[in-house]
Amino acid sequence: MNDAKTDLKSLLKDPSLLETRGYIGGKWVEGDDGTFDVTNPARGDVIAQVADLSRAQVGEAIAVAEKAQKDWASWTGKERAACLRKWFDLMMENQDDLGIILTAEQGKPLAEAKGEVAYGASFIEFFGEEAKRIYGETIPGHQRDKRITVLKQPIGVAASITPWNFPNAMITRKAAPALAAGCSFVARPAAETPLSAIVMGVLAERAGIPAGVFNVVPSSSSSAVGKEFCENPAVRKLTFTGSTEVGRILLKQAADQVMKCSMELGGNAPFIVFDDADLDAAVEGAIMCKFRNNGQTCVCANRIYVQAGVYDTFAEKLRARVEKMKVGDGLEEGTDLGPLINAEASDKVQEHIKDAVEHGAKVILGNGEDDMRGNFFGPTIVTGVTQEMKVAQEETFGPFAPLFKFEDEDEVIAMANDTIFGLASYFYAKDLSRVYKVAEALEYGIVGVNTGIISTEVAPFGGVKQSGLGREGSHHGIEDFLEMKYICMSV
Numbered sequence: 299m300n301d302a303k304t305d306l307k308s309l310l311k312d313p314s315l316l317e318t319r320g321y322i323g324g325k326w327v328e329g330d331d332g333t334f335d336v337t338n339p340a341r342g343d344v345i346a347q348v349a350d351l352s353r354a355q356v357g358e359a360i361a362v363a364e365k366a367q368k369d370w371a372s373w374t375g376k377e378r379a380a381c382l383r384k385w386f387d388l389m390m391e392n393q394d395d396l397g398i399i400l401t402a403e404q405g406k407p408l409a410e411a412k413g414e415v416a417y418g419a420s421f422i423e424f425f426g427e428e429a430k431r432i433y434g435e436t437i438p439g440h441q442r443d444k445r446i447t448v449l450k451q452p453i454g455v456a457a458s459i460t461p462w463n464f465p466n467a468m469i470t471r472k473a474a475p476a477l478a479a480g481c482s483f484v485a486r487p488a489a490e491t492p493l494s495a496i497v498m499g500v501l502a503e504r505a506g507i508p509a510g511v512f513n514v515v516p517s518s519s520s521s522a523v524g525k526e527f528c529e530n531p532a533v534r535k536l537t538f539t540g541s542t543e544v545g546r547i548l549l550k551q552a553a554d555q556v557m558k559c560s561m562e563l564g565g566n567a568p569f570i571v572f573d574d575a576d577l578d579a580a581v582e583g584a585i586m587c588k589f590r591n592n593g594q595t596c597v598c599a600n601r602i603y604v605q606a607g608v609y610d611t612f613a614e615k616l617r618a619r620v621e622k623m624k625v626g627d628g629l630e631e632g633t634d635l636g637p638l639i640n641a642e643a644s645d646k647v648q649e650h651i652k653d654a655v656e657h658g659a660k661v662i663l664g665n666g667e668d669d670m671r672g673n674f675f676g677p678t679i680v681t682g683v684t685q686e687m688k689v690a691q692e693e694t695f696g697p698f699a700p701l702f703k704f705e706d707e708d709e710v711i712a713m714a715n716d717t718i719f720g721l722a723s724y725f726y727a728k729d730l731s732r733v734y735k736v737a738e739a740l741e742y743g744i745v746g747v748n749t750g751i752i753s754t755e756v757a758p759f760g761g762v763k764q765s766g767l768g769r770e771g772s773h774h775g776i777e778d779f780l781e782m783k784y785i786c787m788s789v
């Protein structure tokens with residue numbers, strides 16, 4: 299951790315983007331519970347004191363959102379699309395500043411942060427266009443005097459709880475389809491990274507999104523807000539991204555209201571390299587997949603399986619490339635890997651490495667602790683990893699690349715599927731029949747073939763098994779914010 303202090307306002311072209319209050323019904327509000335600190339994970343210094351909204355204030359936001367939603371739903375799809383397009387344009391015009399704010403509170407290198415802003419904005423652009431295409435249908439009557447119509451209508455007030463690892467894109471990936479559908483939205487960002495959510499309120503206001511349609515309720519108490527979202531009858535949709543553990547808590551809480559839920563939860567992605575793979579491409583894919591956001595994404599390669607015939611060559615190629623990666627402050631030029639979000643995250647990575655080594659694995663790169671202080675952690679590669687080790691069953695969420703060896707397709711498919719998770723999976727191979735067989739056999743919502751990066755707004759992102767419910771992105775993504783109404787008319 300370096301000792302520099304982060305004077306965030308001085309880094310921004312438009313300092314007015316650095317807002318620290320909550321945004322309810324078009325008004326900027328202080329927190330009834332005071333403020334909470336937001337720190338820069340690279341430096342440990344406090345970069346902002348953010349309004350700490352109470353559960354009662356969250357209730358007020360829901361009430362305001364319920365009222366505003368009625369009028370918002372009466373707008374045409376084209377009118378909503380125009381607002382979302384303006385929101386998108388403002389994000390891209392302010393991409394640099396939004397990236398700086400994101401790096402300052404989350405730690406990822408500035409280039410990645412700006413990339414996240416563009417990725418987040420792409421959902422607003424995409425669903426702005428989808429707003430014009432929310433079609434119903436007519437169905438031939440079941441009796442001569444019956445006429446059947448099906449309408450698609452917005453579900454109402456949607457509430458979101460989002461994690462710290464993608465503090466911009468996880469909100470826009472939910473708010474964009476919600477607003478496009480005619481819903482109103484109450485966003486509760488992670489306490490570690492609220493600034494990126496709040497600035498979306500600043501831009502929503504500038505885009506002319508009506509007061510109460512998009513609200514941001516920063517709070518240090520996640521469980522109290524979660525309970526308000528789940529117990530308030532005005533909330534008809536809960537959309538969550540985060541760990542499976544918290545997803546289970548929220549699903550149980552939401553059950554009392556029979557609330558419609560979308561869950562984007564934990565992952566444990568296998569990354570498989572077959573002996574007919576392009577090894578150089580597989581190494582580059584593994585680096586992007588494993589070390590994006592310093593391994594802090596739910597779709598990162600958590601287990602790297604390499605076929606026996608190419609294991610040593612792949613391991614050495616990977617080591618030689620990764621040792622060149624620079625660990626440092628995300629705001630500084632040339633940084634490839636920023637800090638982890640906090641000390642607990644470092645402890646979890648260290649625990650997985652220690653467990654693997656204690657059970658016979660061998661470190662070929664890294665020492666489990668970087669020479670910098672605080673949340674920095676050097677990229678670590680270990681060989682000789684087996685299914686019995688913790689990293690095979692638990693998500694590391696950090697820069698630890700464990701290499702497993704396998705002999706044949708059946709063996710690696712069985713190992714890859716041996717998990718409660720089912721979000722993303724990846725493999726590198728050239729043989730066409732192998733590609734079809736393996737892609738169909740992997741029990742995951744997402745399969746990357748000869749690529750380590752699968753994230754895009756045009757495709758349905760989501761998991762099976764205990765990695766979640768529902769899909770975000772693609773034309774499917776708007777369905778979760780719509781209700782289908784069947785009208786049977788006697789003529």
Ligand SMILES: NC(=O)C1=CN([C@@H]2O[C@H](COP(=O)(O)OP(=O)(O)OC[C@H]3O[C@@H](n4cnc5c(N)ncnc54)[C@H](OP(=O)(O)O)[C@@H]3O)[C@@H](O)[C@H]2O)C=CC1
Pocket residue numbers: 459460461462463486487488489490518519520521522523524525539540541542544545547548562563564565595596693695721765766
């Ligand atoms: N499938 C996906 O797309 C993604 C999945 N994840 C998964 O999430 C984990 C890492 O992210 P992390 O943020 O630590 O996950 P957490 O599940 O701990 O937190 C996610 C969000 O939930 C909030 N939260 C925590 N407990 C409760 C509760 N009882 N009621 C309501 N809200 C609560 C947190 O608030 P606060 O932080 O303020 O406590 C945060 O805003 C990993 O397992 C990762 O795989 C992460 C990102 C994407």
Ligand SMILES: O=C(O)[C@H](O)CS(=O)(=O)O
Pocket residue numbers: 463464467468539594595596597752753759
């Ligand atoms: O939070 C995450 O890990 C994201 O869902 C991953 S991605 O969509 O940015 O790839």
